[in-house]
Amino acid sequence: MSSLLTVRDLSVAIGAANPVDGVSFDIAAGETFSLLGESGCGKSMTALALMRLLPAAARTAGGEVAFGGRSLMALPESEMRTLRGGGMAMIFQEPGTSLNPVMTVGKQIGEAIALHGGKVSAVDLLDAVGIPDAARRASEYPFQLSGGMKQRAMIAMALAGAPELLIADEPTTALDVTIQAQVLDLLRELQRSRGMAMLLISHDLGVVSRMADHVGVMYAGQLVEVAPRDRFFAEAAHPYSRALFAALPDAARRGGELASIPGSVPPLDTRFTGCRFADRCAEVVPACREAPPPWRELGEGHRARCIRIGEEKSALATRQEKPEKPGTDHVSSAFAPLLSVTDLAVHFPIRRGVLQRVVGHVRAVDGVSLELAAGRTLALVGESGCGKTTAGKAILHLIPPTAGSVRLDGRPLAGLAARDMQMVFQDPFGSLNPRLRIGDIIAEGMRALAIAGNHAARIGELLGQVGLAAEMAGRWPHEFSGGQRQRIAVARALAVNPRLLVLDEPTSALDVSVQAQILNLLRELQGRLGLAYLFITHNIAVVDYLAHEVAVMYLGRIVERGTAADVLRAPRHPYTQALLSAVPRIEADGTERVVLAGDMPSPANPPSGCHFHPRCPHAAEACRLDYPREVAVSPTHRVRCVLVAAVATGGPD
């Protein structure tokens, strides 16, 4: 097998730091090689070095890159330019910023075609990437396209030069799961039909499992393991790879502790003497810290950089499989709910014209009802734009609700209930004021609510509770990593002894290993303090691990709710089914996947009848007429779908 791209000992230097340090791999024509790793491991930097598009501060410090037999490092810039796009093309993570907003999509693709002397037209390419009504879309501007379509347009642009190698840097990370499924299918299909090789950069084991032929795991600038896909997912050898698997939340690990990797990825300028993973490794021995581990060949192209391979089996593997505690899932409705939300609605007026008349409403949240008991977790699941975050904020009264009621302990809330309900936000970097010390940040709530007691002692106690040291109260936010900041945000919320936490995607900005730390912390705090969680997320695996009950939202309304087992194991609503099947999973389960067409409609102008019917594979005439009523399929499981209603009543409506 001759390789299309050969990388040998590639190193990138930024000042004295080496974000990429001696990386070697091969990609054969028509094959997908996947670089896997957490953020800050040098994956993107590797891709940019291949294209010779490194940022100004960085430079290639050594190594050899050969593409189709030609050495890229020695090529003059003019030839490199024809190679970019022509020989190898790249698509980026953020489709929103990769397109020029003042040029039509067709023109931008046409530019790329003209540059490489192609014969195809922009419309053909848009057609090839599955954009419906390509001729019309080609004359539109990027802002008129949805995120998924922009990424398709980016792929079309990358295809303009008929490249032999496509470098895809986290191509679906910014997209929703249902759209991610579409784009991944498209990439697969294009790769097959054009015989392209692909370098896929991802942090998502599910995506890698679905797409890759070969997998390379990167850690702190080095490849630590390279293996064919099947071998990698069957028997990953490096402790880091195995820890990544163990850190993944899912139903099997419910009730137990996730294996988290302590600490976080070392900063770029760290000087290493031994194995780079030694400080976080559960199986470390003194020899690990003495010299860099050499590659170990494990046969069939599988190799790993670890001196302990074959010595003994992981301690990690034994720690995870604790059985689910029986009974914990079925105690809910016996208690009076702590929080009960009825017909909550948030409508934002759309104003137009000189007089700013209200011409319509964005129905961000449109009649949401849910209940949550103390000590339980309710997951509010949905894609971006479905109104789940707005619903969470409206429950706290951070956004005034337009209609509906929120009751706490049966008493209706008229405003903030700061002592009882608190929120943890998604972005750990935006949620702490950079100009305040950690102690002041945590004390803010206690001060605002005039909570008596020794604040300094309480801050120390809270920091201890979230796994940080009490001395850290005097430090500034910028001294902490993302995971530590999220712990601080949790401590801040806990400072006022709330009974309910609204967690708005608390782990989606974090790496898998750090996500596991935070999920463990949340689970432990719930057990200890009896907190109720309203967990807002799009990550089904996290829901499966943590939630007792699940509510699925689509376009401002809850389409299905019930216990986690009800909704995730036996979904009844077609949207829930599609959402669950779109999630890339590591174990290929062989079941038929439901891929949804199109995008979520705008909440300013929702479709008539059932909001989901334009995308629903089972849509019938009745779906266009009225929004379906809520139907109880079991005491704990409610669905809003005409089809389900028909089954439940046993006859035609």
Added chain:
Amino acid sequence: MKPVLLWSDALLFLLLALVFAGGWWSRRQAHLRDAWQKVGAGGTAMAAATVLAAFLVVGVLDSVHYRERLPDAGNEPGKGPVAYSNEVLSALDALLLPLKTRTEKTYSAPLATHLFAKESLDGEGRDFPRLKHGGAHLGAALDGHDGDVAARVVIGFGIGVALWLPLWLFARWRKFGGSGTAIRAVLGTALVLLLIAGPVASLAAGYHVLGTDKVGQDVLYLTLKSIRTGLLIGTLTTLIMLPAAVLLGILAGYVGGWVDDLIQYLYTVLNSIPGVLLIAAAVLMMQVIIDTHPDWFATAAARADARLLALCLILGVTSWTGLARLLRGETLKLREMDYVQAARAFGVGRLAIMLRHILPNLMHIVLIALVMDFSGLVLAEAVLSYVGIGVDPNTISFGAMINAARMELAREPMVWWSLAAAFAFMFALVLAANLFADAVRDAFDPRAVK
């Protein structure tokens, strides 16, 4: 001698005190200290800062005012009322007393020994009359002029180096620059400044280095006196504008709704009035008030000072809009930050959020705007005085000098030195301010490439 504290002096010293207090406070703030260290490490920035410091020294010296005690007229010493001169002098005047008092009849070129224009001399036809002071020490030996100038320049260099050496030794001894401060740039600039100042000082003892103006005043003296006016306009205006800009900008951005509308209308309206007209109207009104109340002011200096302050005030009123708009935009962004949302979830009051969460995160913009505005305001003073609506005619300023130069340039042969002197000093001041502002912006702007 009786010290006099003009209003502008008081405000300038207040401002300096604030700057020093702020500097002392920011030493304990990690992020501020880091940013300032970054400024300190830049060679250009520190060279510019040195030039600015030199200007500041002149300005501060010129802000220490006093009134001379008049010699007792006929009374026994210690008896009778003590009389003070009507004229308010400054420490700078005291230093430059020879320059101030040795006035000629009219124009003379730099380093000249004779007047610039021919006059009829008593019975000896028309010729260039000899200057009263310029080159007077030469007596009749005018041939020695060039040699004398050269000798004074050499002595001047000697003085410059002699003054610089202790500075250098002090820097070596205290090991400044160990923390990455670009001390070499500071010392280099100081050397250049002293090498210019030395010869100028030594020449000024015998000549008019930059010539004399229409009424025979030394131009070097005028330019040095102009520095205070420029500095005051540049700094006091920002002091006046800052509270309005910060308060209204944050209010508009954070509170929103009708408050936002009101503030936006206010600054849109202010921006729509031609600035020069507004300033002209205000200055003329001030003029009328000053003229109708002569009893408010003890001296002419106090009256000129009031007019200078009025100019600062009106410039401040017209120039807060830009910064307010900038702060409003940034506040709109900050109020959606999660930490503000988190504070709201605790029920923290609006005022507390604005003070604790919004304001500290805006300070870098305020600082950058202040430093950037300074040079613009110095130039604005020159333009306004040129059109005649600037400072009091008695106040010496760059603008007034340039205004006078309008007529001088039309003469044949041309009188160029007033304009050239004003231009050179103003150019140095504004360039130094701009270079320093760039460095401050680079160090404090979080969006700048690190």
